[in-house]
Amino acid sequence: MKLALLGCGTVGSEVVRLLHEQAADLTARVGEPLEIAGIAVRRPDRDRSDLPVSSDLFTTDAHALITRDDVDVVVEVIGGIEPARSWITTALRAGKDVVTANKALLAEDGAALYDAAGEGGADLYYEASVAGAIPLLRPLRESLHGDSVRLVMGIVNGTTNYILSRMSDTGSGFAESLQEAGDLGYAEADPTADVEGFDAAAKAAILASLAFHTRVTAADVYREGITDVTAADVASAAEMGCVVKLLCIASRDADGVSVRVHPAMIPVRHPLASVGGAYNAVFIQAEAAGELMFYGAGAGGTPTASAVLGDLVAVARRRRSGAAAHTTSAYADLPVRRMGDVVTRYHVSLDVDDEPGVLAAVASVFAAHRVSMRTVRQFGRGDEAVLVAVTHTATDAQLSATVDDLVELPSVRRVASVMRVEGET
């Protein structure tokens, strides 16, 4: 069986290394050797002498490599939308199975890839695109087949989880923790994709599509990043027995699906609460299976390459068995609910005048929008006071309207923060 490798960066090099080191095992598991037919790179002259492959294999002509008759499987690890989309589409249409780690492309245009796979009768595997090495997509796609997934809630971005874990452990603010993450290599020079939640939103779209067997794109995902999370939010969460995490949440009910990424407070007893540092974890509620959680390294060349190889073996065995490809998960066409209709609980922190009657005024605004308060804490700070309200469940629209009116109250100086509270029963 011959494969074409597109890209030879951090992940690609690890794929090459693992294919070499695990050759005997892989041959036993597949039933025949997995051979690299060629490796498409932009700079063929770069020194890659540390890789256990012949330098003859490197080429800049990806298209020619993909369309070679003897290539059975294409492994794409270059990332980004183009040229990855054209190359993958060409491969799938030509009946070559594709293994990819490209979350951005899948989240933006997964449907086009699925269509190309259908045309060519080829398989499209992408375990490495979400939560690195954690075997997560295959269980969603296969193991929970006889079940109905109701909720997927995950920590799928290691950079933001590292930053929030540091803020929680040390009491420091966002900027300081981001700086530290950058110094340690957990955050990129331009951290926007991570801290603004774009990376997590792409993964949320992929997870929701698989969990609910429908099509969700990154544009369908409501998104808030963690740049506005303050040390005060983290401290207030701790006071109520919670931690702050950047969550991706995909849920399904009779009216459709909702998919969102935002910081949220979750109880310390929740299985996701103890996921620290740069680790990832995805918590699932299914009707029959109950609560499940998958935990592991979310990124890194070797874990990602491990996921690529798992897919590669699955594809190779399927090819060898003579079975037809079965890349067709998106048969439902469920509506994506507007964020305004999403129901959850909220932590609202207000800076108010320290005078009698403030609580009554605030409470009446909540009541006017039928948002019920579960707890209220009030504490003075000079002539100013801080009032923290935690609500019962309400829609996002109700809460937004409440906040709009709170701002207008003469005794409310500022709405310091609004954060969702998740993971409680």
Next chain:
Amino acid sequence: MKLALLGCGTVGSEVVRLLHEQAADLTARVGEPLEIAGIAVRRPDRDRSDLPVSSDLFTTDAHALITRDDVDVVVEVIGGIEPARSWITTALRAGKDVVTANKALLAEDGAALYDAAGEGGADLYYEASVAGAIPLLRPLRESLHGDSVRLVMGIVNGTTNYILSRMSDTGSGFAESLQEAGDLGYAEADPTADVEGFDAAAKAAILASLAFHTRVTAADVYREGITDVTAADVASAAEMGCVVKLLCIASRDADGVSVRVHPAMIPVRHPLASVGGAYNAVFIQAEAAGELMFYGAGAGGTPTASAVLGDLVAVARRRRSGAAAHTTSAYADLPVRRMGDVVTRYHVSLDVDDEPGVLAAVASVFAAHRVSMRTVRQFGRGDEAVLVAVTHTATDAQLSATVDDLVELPSVRRVASVMRVEGET
């Protein structure tokens, strides 16, 4: 596609119910309906009118049902060795795929089942046999294909985890916590299989076989239950920042595999430490993927039925695709290491005379067997003292010899407990 169901107890009834409730979804996922051809039961006259199937489907003649020409897949949920083994073997030899939840049979005689599957060209799936609904065996079997699993460490028995969690939360002893587990339905009238570790040992054999692609039977598994775990052990664990869990541990090194089930102290920061109540979780270390953990409900009719249905869909899709069966995981033949060679750390608690020189005498016994002590705590209790030693790594044989000699010391009244310490780096 037609299936024969063997058994209609807690799990079987749930399988019937889910097949009915999820019929539309299952048909979409498989590509054709999954139809129940018959249900083999011991007492056909029992009232099963609450189940959504015709009473004509029930039969006492399992053999005739299995060998019917129109039956494609056999689902076995009766448990136990016989007649399950004969029926499964008959089905596999006849080329019918089998889905089973039977951990006892797989652990005792999995090899015979694999052989029968090979003869008949049939598939054998058994996700439901370990850790209930947690999709765990398929990731081990498929997702980590391009990787090398080094360690599998799991909490795979809900009854004992409930008991140990209660002992830890309340400070109560084993007997009291067992009583409470029984009252709440978490322990059976005869709890031997759970509290003595037999259930966990069967699951350990299945996990080790899959993780290391070799054959391990229940008889290969070193086993200790939790009946000797005392409130003092749990308290001493807490003092050193640990909790006590019944662990199944399967590890692989250059010399072979070792598989064991015993109570152990693990640090509270370990991902397995926070797995409470009757939940199950399995922690895996793989060379490329790094650390992974799978968490979920370990037992119960509905979760187990969910796992059965996941397997059923996988088998049905494979059949429909025309692909050959590929039940052949056990291609390696790795030696199982003797327990005496297993290396770990130990918590040793001694009742000693409260007099000078005791520590020196004890330390010299450890030193004589080249077991290095990491920490020692000593505290008086009347004329008696308690001495708690935690060692660096040593083999089981070294530690056993040390304990044998400690008992002979005049100043040592009793070796109160010896417990392994796991999960530290």
